[in-house]
Amino acid sequence: MANSSEVADSAVSMAAPQSTEISSMSLTMYRVSNWLKSPRPYLMVIGFAAVLSFWYFAVEVWKLPRFQDMPGLTEVFSEWFSKDPYYGLSVYTPEYYKHIGISLRRIGFAFLLATGLGVPLGLFLGWSKTFREYVFPLFELFRPIPVLAWVPLAIIMFVGSETPVVFLTFLASFFATTLNTMLGVESIDESYSRAARCLGANRWQTFKHVVVPGAMPYIFTGLQISIGVAWFSLVAGEMVSGQFGLGYVINTSYMMIEYPKIIIGMITLGIVGYSTSAMVRLLGDYLMQWRVRELALGDS
Amino acid sequence: MNTSLTEESPALTSAREQNTSEIVAKNIYKSYGAGPFAKEVVSDCSFTIESNKLTVMIGPSGCGKSTLIQLIAGFEATDSGEITLNGSPITDPGKDRLVLFQESALFPWMTTYDNIMYGPRARGEDTKDAADQAEFLLNKVGLDAFRDKYPQQLSGGMQRRAELARAMINKPEVMILDEPFRGLDNMSKELMWEYYAGLYEEDRNTNFFVTTDIDEAIFLADRLLIMTNLPTSTRSVIEIDIPRPRTIEEVVNSARANEIKKEVMTLLHEEAMKSFSGGSKAAADFLDAYSKRAD
Ligand SMILES: Nc1ncnc2c1ncn2[C@@H]1O[C@H](COP(=O)(O)OP(=O)(O)O)[C@@H](O)[C@H]1O
Ligand SMILES: [Mg+2]
Numbered sequence: 001m002a003n004s005s006e007v008a009d010s011a012v013s014m015a016a017p018q019s020t021e022i023s024s025m026s027l028t029m030y031r032v033s034n035w036l037k038s039p040r041p042y043l044m045v046i047g048f049a050a051v052l053s054f055w056y057f058a059v060e061v062w063k064l065p066r067f068q069d070m071p072g073l074t075e076v077f078s079e080w081f082s083k084d085p086y087y088g089l090s091v092y093t094p095e096y097y098k099h100i101g102i103s104l105r106r107i108g109f110a111f112l113l114a115t116g117l118g119v120p121l122g123l124f125l126g127w128s129k130t131f132r133e134y135v136f137p138l139f140e141l142f143r144p145i146p147v148l149a150w151v152p153l154a155i156i157m158f159v160g161s162e163t164p165v166v167f168l169t170f171l172a173s174f175f176a177t178t179l180n181t182m183l184g185v186e187s188i189d190e191s192y193s194r195a196a197r198c199l200g201a202n203r204w205q206t207f208k209h210v211v212v213p214g215a216m217p218y219i220f221t222g223l224q225i226s227i228g229v230a231w232f233s234l235v236a237g238e239m240v241s242g243q244f245g246l247g248y249v250i251n252t253s254y255m256m257i258e259y260p261k262i263i264i265g266m267i268t269l270g271i272v273g274y275s276t277s278a279m280v281r282l283l284g285d286y287l288m289q290w291r292v293r294e295l296a297l298g299d300s
Numbered sequence: 301m302n303t304s305l306t307e308e309s310p311a312l313t314s315a316r317e318q319n320t321s322e323i324v325a326k327n328i329y330k331s332y333g334a335g336p337f338a339k340e341v342v343s344d345c346s347f348t349i350e351s352n353k354l355t356v357m358i359g360p361s362g363c364g365k366s367t368l369i370q371l372i373a374g375f376e377a378t379d380s381g382e383i384t385l386n387g388s389p390i391t392d393p394g395k396d397r398l399v400l401f402q403e404s405a406l407f408p409w410m411t412t413y414d415n416i417m418y419g420p421r422a423r424g425e426d427t428k429d430a431a432d433q434a435e436f437l438l439n440k441v442g443l444d445a446f447r448d449k450y451p452q453q454l455s456g457g458m459q460r461r462a463e464l465a466r467a468m469i470n471k472p473e474v475m476i477l478d479e480p481f482r483g484l485d486n487m488s489k490e491l492m493w494e495y496y497a498g499l500y501e502e503d504r505n506t507n508f509f510v511t512t513d514i515d516e517a518i519f520l521a522d523r524l525l526i527m528t529n530l531p532t533s534t535r536s537v538i539e540i541d542i543p544r545p546r547t548i549e550e551v552v553n554s555a556r557a558n559e560i561k562k563e564v565m566t567l568l569h570e571e572a573m574k575s576f577s578g579g580s581k582a583a584a585d586f587l588d589a590y591s592k593r594a595d
Contacts, residue, residue: 199418200470
């Protein structure tokens with residue numbers, strides 16, 4: 001890399017574009033291809049296999065005492081993919097998708113609300129010192145309160161069973177997004193703002209052209225964390241309040257002693273949660289093309 | 301593709317009328333920190349950046365040159381003394397002075413072309429004229445094929461050239477550059493000197509250029525300010541009366557240039573000695589005597 005740039009540099013007059021042409025390749029593709037080349041996917045398969053076979057052997061072959069009430073691998077999977085499930089929940093029942101859909105809808109609402117409020121708030125907190133002096137201490141006081149501590153208040157404050165769950169899901173996401181956005185603004189080298197001002201940008205333009213794009217990488221780190229904690233809070237919320245949803249499935253299955261459904265709910269949560277994280281990452285890659293190229297070039 | 305633009309630059313020659321802008325610094329002082337931690341960086345410093353000349357400031361690194369630029373740019377205020385632009389004191393950053401800071405960099409989130417066009421666009425001057433000048437400059441600095449690349453995809457030398465183009469497109473009354481070619485290899489550096497001198501000679505607006513490189517200073521300067529060590533002030537001023545346009549070869553072989561170089565080296569050597577002896581008069585005298593005997 002270093003060599004090719006030196007050459008391009010001395011041939012100043014009409015240097016051809018470098019051969020490392022990656023303009024059409026997105027960061028996602030780049031990550032995937034790198035990932036496939038690394039030993040990681042294969043280690044991952046081994047990891048999965050190890051856990052599943054341990055589960056199988058512990059419950060169904062060795063019948064370890066600690067696992068005696070635990071549903072076995074074959075039981076769970078045959079229930080999950082059964083056309084006529086014994087406990088009424090499998091990939092063939094509409095109810096399964098209703099639970100997923102309702103959880104997703106709550107996540108969607110809460111995540112969009114947290115992003116829509118958290119990103120602007122974080123940008124202004126990072127940008128205006130005065131605004132920060134007013135708001136940040138308050139913010140820091142509320143932030144360490146765990147979501148579970150908000151449960152009673154959420155139920156008292158909001159009517160119905162839907163809004164408390166969305167509110168709880170929103171909370172932690174909102175704090176994560178706001179904080180990371182603020183850190184993103186602080187991370188921007190002051191020389192960019194100075195350069196913009198020197199080139200004639202006013203304060204508002206500097207905000208739009210330097211602060212927002214400069215904070216973008218941190219914002220998306222924040223959104224990654226946000227979507228993760230959103231699922232965490234959602235399940236907590238659905239366990240205490242609300243009807244339907246994956247958290248609700250897990251909790252009621254426990255009370256009804258329908259243990260395989262617990263595991264089905266958990267695995268589904270893992271898959272759906274992972275998919276939403278991946279979607280946030282894709283969106284980030286799409287919005288930060290400049291980083292796509294930066295990272296891709298840095299690594300090659 | 302745009303060879304005709306290289307031959308003549310309608311945008312740059314016709315649209316750029318000459319400005320007359322002079323910056324005068326008079327007895328300025330600047331310290332950083334307060335109380336026992338105060339550090340005097342500029343002390344009783346006076347100089348003039350004459351109108352329509354390329355003034356180069358040279359001084360040991362860490363002597364306070366970038367600090368002076370912060371003052372001229374208006375991002376910092378002097379403790380006492382005054383800096384004026386055409387007679388009015390500088391209090392704020394202004395469009396009349398364009399500064400390429402030592403640490404200034406291209407916006408990583410914009411392509412080369414968008415970076416270059418940033419100034420005109422920010423000021424609401426996204427006109428055909430500006431676009432023509434962007435084309436001209438892209439061509440001039442050899443980045444035509446890299447217009448849609450992001451800064452991280454360019455080599456260090458290309459980034460410097462793009463920075464230069466981003467600054468030059470704005471036709472500032474006064475252009476201020478702080479070690480813009482730092483960290484380039486000699487080959488690219490000499491190419492950059494020729495680009496920059498060429499761009500300057502097209503309009504001869506007031507330019508102020510800070511460096512630590514003697515060859516660079518002599519090749520570029522109409523006037524050369526030599527600064528003392530920390531806290532800095534003007535040690536001496538030399539008019540570089542080598543005719544323009546200059547070529548590297550001419551300057552290397554010029555007797556006058558070599559004479560100036562020797563003079564500048566002696567002065568800078570003395571300043572370096574001072575810092576070496578930690579400001580102690582006795583140590584400085586000793587070093588001085590020692591270096592004379594060694595000759
Ligand atoms: N913002 C600042 N706060 C404290 N000290 C500073 C600051 N800026 C510069 N200095 C000090 O002033 C001195 C001169 O720095 P600078 O102007 O950058 O020198 P130069 O550009 O000539 O290399 C250095 O010793 C540096 O540590
Ligand atoms: Mg400096």
